Amino acid sequence: MFDYETLRFIWWLFTGVVIIAFVLTSGFDFGICALLPFLGRNDLERRAIINTVGGTWEGNQVWLILLGGALFAVWPPVYATLFSGLYVAMLLVLFALFFRPAGFDYRSKLEDPTWRNAWDWGLFVGGTVPPILLGVLVGNLVQGLPFHFDEDLRPFYEGSFLGLLNPYALACGVVALLICLFHGAIYLKWRTEGELYRRAQALVEVLGPVLLGAVALVAAWTVLAMKLPEITAMAGAGAPSNPLNKTVTLSGSWAGRFFAQPGLLVAPLLGFGGLFLAWRSAMGHASLGAFLWSALGITGLLLSLGFGLFPCLLISSSHPSHSLTIWDASSSQFTLALAFWITVVFLPIVLAYTRWVYKVLWGTVTPEKILQDQHTLY
Known part of the structure; x- marks a missing residue:
């Protein structure tokens, strides 16, 4: 039905949709876990905070699994290069994520304050470390990673874990954490009442200008x-994927890319404008509006990243001609077509089920409701 080049482009779009879905859903999960020890002043308040995401966090995590599956099936050279070269960083993300299921499920098993406080800090680690490291990954994707391929197309990564922790990448990690904190605080404000609501609103009022300033700084740096x-x-x-069959120079610029195609400027404007309007809306009582503006702003930032890097998926800083693009890093046409139809069938089911779960579990969560339902809530 589709030719090879069209399928490659469609899968670039699908991959972007999965990334955006993951950031928008797991983003507020991460933010709420990172804020848990600070916004909850007692056990009941912390249980209320946890239960704003307790019924949905596992479903939100599905988008990360889908992203890994898409990389493996559709962009195998990208998967091989990232997961072999960045092995230590990926393991740290995975180990930090381990605190989330354990923290959610085991925290309430004992009423001992020391036990529960320890799991609260475990959830804090699970909500703080992944966005920082994933932000560092984004920073390195923008700069380029030192890798190359031999004549048999085996990837060789020439960097180190410490090399990933450069100033620009760390700044991206800070921005990623701030985005999650801001998005999470708005979601918490939307789902709570009383004192928790007021604390979340006060935090959003402070985080808004800090986040906008940090995004502007990193954007200017970029x-x-x-x-x-x-x-x-x-x-x-229509040629078979071979990242060595091209000539590349690192002579382009981000400003040149966007001003050469002014229509792309909609994405960064949407990013900054959405986050600004989310901050202004959250200062009032428009919690739903603030959350939607926040989601729109985050989407704009991710679109800016995707538009700027297109058609590259991974930039090689040491061997620019070995950089991976959507035109030379994909699976075969048959694999792309098969994965396309599987996605067309099952993605709407995932979206419909997610919508149903949020509808069933929706409502404000307060300490009083926790007391009324001690045994079924986290």
Whole structure:
């Protein structure tokens, strides 16, 4: 039905949708867990905070699994390069995520304050470390990673874990954490009442300007200092994937990319504007509006990243001509077509089920409701 190049582009879009869905849903999960020890002043308040996401966090995590599956099936060179070269960083993300199921499920098993406080800090680790490390990953994707392929297309990563922790990448990690905290505080404000509501609102009022300033700083850093690959020659349309069949120079710029195609400027404007309007709306009582603006702002930032990097999936800083693009890093046409139809069938089911779960479990969560339902809530 679709030719090879069209399928590659469709799967670039699908991958972007999964990334956006993961950030929007797990983003407020991470933020709420990171805020748990600070906004909850006693056990009942912390249980109320946990139960705002307690029934849905596992479903939100599905998007991360789908992303890993998409990389494995659709973009195998990207999967091989990332998961072999960044092995330590990926393991740290995985180990931090282990605190989430254990924390949610085991915290309420004992009433001992020391036990529960320890799991609260475990949830804090599970909500803080992943967004920082994933933000660091994004920063390194923008800068490029030192990797190359041999003649048999085996990837070789030339960097180290400490090399990932450069100033620009760490700044991206801070922005990622701030986004999760801001998104999570707005969601918490939406789902709670009373004192928790007031604390969440006060936090959003402070986080808003800090986040906007941090995003502006990293955006300026990106535009002024980061280079983009320029593909000067590559294999013809429909050619089999081979990242070595092209010529690339690191001569492009982010400003040049967006101003050459002014329509792309909608994405960064949406990012900044959405976050600003989320902050202004949250200062009032428009919790739903603030959350929707926050989601729109985050989507705009992710679209800016995707539009700026297109068609690259991974930039090689050491061997620019070995950079992976959507045109030379995909699976076969048959695999892309098969995965496409599987996605077309099952993605609407996932979305419909997610919508149903949120509808059934929706409502404000307060300490008083926790007291009324001690045995079924976290």
